[in-house]
Amino acid sequence: MDVENLEKINGLLDADVDIREKIKDQVTEFDKRTRSLSGTLNRIHSTRSDQMAALLDTARPIFESCRETTTALAAIIPPNQFWKWKDMWVNSLRNVVFSATLVEYLHRGTLLSLQQVSETLGIKPEWQDRFTLSVEDYLHGVISLVNELSRLAVNSVTLGDFEQPIKISLFVKDVFAGFSMLNLKNDLLRRRYDSLKYDIKKIEEVVYDVSLRKLAPSAKEQPT
């Protein structure tokens, strides 16, 4: 190999190594933030509905801090190289999508759209080719949301909230109907989608328990 070629190769390599290290630093920070978010939100299983809003308020500032990360990453990544580097932050990103959609559900009972999640994380459309929220990453976050809600269905009954599992059941069924529209390949997304039916089953069992025992206010209103 001649000297010129070797120099060219080492130049390309050094540039890549440099980018990788910068991304790594950002991702370490990002990971801390996303984990602290999911840690905070883990408390929903022991929080009564009247105190839920206060808990959600503690989470909101952390979303703000995530915007620093997304902005920094968008600045590091060269044009058109989003897909080259995205695996380095994919887990943290999916985690924060999960947290964002969870907060929205607890706040308003609705599903945060992909565009809204991007906005929450400060992801600008003009970063499209450098840093963006892909459909796949959004979907993985939403599946995690369903997993979490099946747990919440059980725990909210324990805390005396008998309406929540019914609301969750209706919501999760809508989300599942959405997923069922997709043509999925035999990949991780497909496998996780398949596991959603177990979450639905679990939620249905809670709804069944609550309705039969006439614990739910709507059930109590039924004439005997």
Add this chain to the structure above:
Amino acid sequence: MTSPKTLDSRDSILAAFETFRGELDDHNDRRERLIKSSRDITNLSKKLIFLLHRTLTEDATESDDRVLGQRAATRAKGKLKEIQSLFSAIRDELVGDRFWRYQRNVSPGLQEYIEALSFAHYLEHRSLISYDQVQATLCDADGNAFFPLPLEDYLLGLADLTGELMRFAIAAIPRRGGRQKASEVCSFVRSCKADFEGLTPYFKELRKKQSVTTQSLAKIEDATYAVVVRTSEYDLPPELLDDLVAQTLSRAADHSNFGEEIRRKRTRDADYDMEED
């Protein structure tokens, strides 16, 4: 741009997922097309490599490896253009940020192409094709690249080249002037290995291929050693030894034209002619 709405109804959720379906279908369809193109490229590249080997070994009368090398490289040009047009055909699928999304899918074909390209280049120039030279073959008439050449694919394609060179060297040894050729190839492969060594920490695949290269080197080294040791038993210059071997081979080729007669004679005589050579 209006603020995006929350998905607060079943219908809005279904509508959102319908667009997701469209996007995922589009992506998966493109991926399948590119995998197919990559296979076509691999197929043509492998055929080209076989063609190069054949050209180098088919002509028993031509002993000047420079001539054979040139002939091979010239034959390769047309085939290389064919493969390059396949890359040109997929350039639109890889435009902008798409390239890196599908790089994994086109990588096998790309590496096979680089292997064939660098083999032809070696036969013509006796040197390693440079990164810039490879990128230049993947450009249109105006000099615009079809896509950016990943460093990893360049290096891994070259690493496979050393395997082809080993085959070339081993095939060359029994021919006239073969040992000289084999030792040239040996030092070339050794210098390739040395160049790659510094880059292995960054590319896991390269580490694996380096160990294959080491094995290839050992094979060439063992073969040239065996030839040297055997020829040292005869007190003749190497060219005369080559002539002896060539004569024996051509006598055997002539006799095979008489086929069955010779075979029968040998069987009958075998009982009496054991002492003769």
